[in-house]
Amino acid sequence: MRYAEPINNLIKAITRLPGIGEKTATRLALFILNSKEGYVEELSNCLKAVKEKVALCSECMTFSDADPCGICNDPGRDPSAVCVVSDYRDMMALESMGGYKGRYHILHGSLAPLKGIGPDELRIDELIRRVEAGAVREVILATGFDSEGEATSAYLARLLKPYGLKLTRIASGIPVGSFIEYMDGATLGRAMEGRKEVS
């Protein structure tokens, strides 16, 4: 015996979400089946709204319901500094830190040749266009410190070098709150290399 057809279809649709297997999808589908009147409509409306109302900011490529987005449109944010990140969530993490007053550029991915993600799949052309427009004086490379993020950063560094602007990479080292003894050798090496004089 199988689940009723509409339940099965819903389970299949949910399974396509990342990190959700058939067991979880079944649990969610049955929760939805049992849910109060109105929840399905609310969820459907939210799903549609997110696709209809959210688009990429034509300047920094972030997801936004306005174009330009809140940051690109904010006169208090320095247009001469552009922090390049792989992902929207990376930008949100940096924003939650609060101290950065420049702007962003979202690549929407990292270089990963084995997964078929080359420079053309990322929003690199848009970054070059911003640099060529002339207002940018510093590009801060804030892609991850995994191999893909490092490769992306190295690639962008080579690509941007001819423009003669300040190119920086965010620091690698030991995270705040961590113990030295538990750190891996690569991180310790980076931390040593990036050591600073104590005043």
Added chain:
Amino acid sequence: MRYAEPINNLIKAITRLPGIGEKTATRLALFILNSKEGYVEELSNCLKAVKEKVALCSECMTFSDADPCGICNDPGRDPSAVCVVSDYRDMMALESMGGYKGRYHILHGSLAPLKGIGPDELRIDELIRRVEAGAVREVILATGFDSEGEATSAYLARLLKPYGLKLTRIASGIPVGSFIEYMDGATLGRAMEGRKEVS
């Protein structure tokens, strides 16, 4: 800075699903934002279809897109045996076993006074009505062996006793493939108690 309003709304709606926290909801929302054209529509349609087309079978209270459901409508299934389960998924698990040829009754929950779930919250009246209709000769109590399932089973046993039908409880013991040494005392006690003569 916060996520754009439509993204935020979607995250909030997803967070209401069971077992999904804000981090996972955010990941799913961003996946949906990035998803191919058509996925959102498919998901929305499945969500609506499941609520519109699936209802409870008026006989056994299972979720079904037909009334009576496939099992209650199957002349090959014995109407005199009714296996009582707490949940639709319990029925599906028993069905996947394949050997049972009777029918079911889904309670849609277990007695849990501390959670405010009393007999009135379960589909017990419907079970009594089926028993009173006269065709049922055996009620198999197949609620779980956790405290709520046991309480539900005990409650139903008391309630059904006056009808003079055969009342059975599925066996408790050591699961197939398990090692004795890893079993808890309660299970071992049950297994001892329920021992059978070897032919």
